[in-house]
Amino acid sequence: xxxxxxxxxxxxxxxxxxxxxxxxxxxxxxxxxxxxxxxxxxxxxxxxxxxxxxxxxxxxxxxxxxxxxxxxxxxxxxxxxxxxxxxxxxxxxxxxxxxxxxxxxxxxxxxxxxxxxxxxxxxxxxxxxxxxxxxxxxxxxxxxxxxxxxxxxxxxxxxxxxxxxxxxxxxxxxxxxxxxxxxxxxxxxxx
Numbered sequence: 001x002x003x004x005x006x007x008x009x010x011x012x013x014x015x016x017x018x019x020x021x022x023x024x025x026x027x028x029x030x031x032x033x034x035x036x037x038x039x040x041x042x043x044x045x046x047x048x049x050x051x052x053x054x055x056x057x058x059x060x061x062x063x064x065x066x067x068x069x070x071x072x073x074x075x076x077x078x079x080x081x082x083x084x085x086x087x088x089x090x091x092x093x094x095x096x097x098x099x100x101x102x103x104x105x106x107x108x109x110x111x112x113x114x115x116x117x118x119x120x121x122x123x124x125x126x127x128x129x130x131x132x133x134x135x136x137x138x139x140x141x142x143x144x145x146x147x148x149x150x151x152x153x154x155x156x157x158x159x160x161x162x163x164x165x166x167x168x169x170x171x172x173x174x175x176x177x178x179x180x181x182x183x184x185x186x187x188x189x190x191x
Contacts (some may be wrong), residue, residue, distance in 0.1 A: 005043030005117070007079040010034070010067075013051050013058075020055040023063045030067060034074045044077040044117060052107040053083045059106070065113040078114040081122045083107055084122035084170075089154035090147040091127055101154055118166045121158065125149050 012029035015021040021029075037045055047067065051058045082104050089104075091097040104121065128147060135143045146161050159167055 004115045005077065006041065007044035007046040007077075007118075008037045008040060008042045009046045009048060009081075013048055018054070020051045020058065023055075023057050023060070024047055024061075027063065027066050027070070030070045031073075034071055034076060038074045042076070044079050045059045045071050046079045046081055046120075047111065047114065047116075048081045049107050050081070050083045050085060052110045053086075053103055059110045061110065061113055064111045067154055068115065071114070077117045079118045079120065079137070080107075080114060081120045082112050083172075084120070084125070087122055088125050088127045089121065090124045090150045090159075092131065092146055092150065093127075096127065097150060097154070099163075101157060104158060105161045106115065108158070116162075116165045118168050119158075119162055120168045120170050122170050 010026075010030060010033050012021060012026040012033055015082050016027070031113070034045055049058075054189075068078065087100045087104060089100055091100060108119065119183075124147070131143065154167075155167060
């Protein structure tokens with residue numbers, strides 16, 4: 001994989017809180033953003049790709065081909081932050097799990113022209129948190145094992161779809177890690 005790099009976000013994808021900018025607006029602003037990212041010393045541009053699920057215009061390979069050309073012209077690589085708002089890669093509900101995987105896979109296909117060095121993925125969301133919150137201590141080990149199996153299966157499948165770049169799990173201190181019993185920096189208390 002090479003040396004570690006700093007990736008800073010391209011902010012022109014969003015025109016407001018959860019409102020995607022038109023792709024042509026994003027692409028028009030991108031050269032200046034990418035230049036500033038390079039001048040700040042970063043080695044990559046992070047694209048927040050939740051937009052692919054929110055606006056069908058961003059499912060176009062042509063949009064991401066142009067974004068890749070602009071990024072490479074400045075000598076930078078790309079990373080992608082995959083959809084997370086509704087993604088449940090640990091869901092025990094087969095339909096929710098499949099839908100989550102399809103959403104992430106569709107995004108990976110759409111942004112393939114970026115040849116992302118790394119794709120950041122969120123393993124769980126509110127549904128998993130609710131399952132863990134409602135799990136009694138005697139059943140916790142069994143539930144965590146089932147959630148872990150779902151996550152491994154999801155990451156294996158997504159790894160095949162990623163096309164060579166690394167998959168990275170994002171850790172957010174949302175209580176999930178505390179509830180799951182993992183010891184992570186920033187966790188308030190392990191179980």
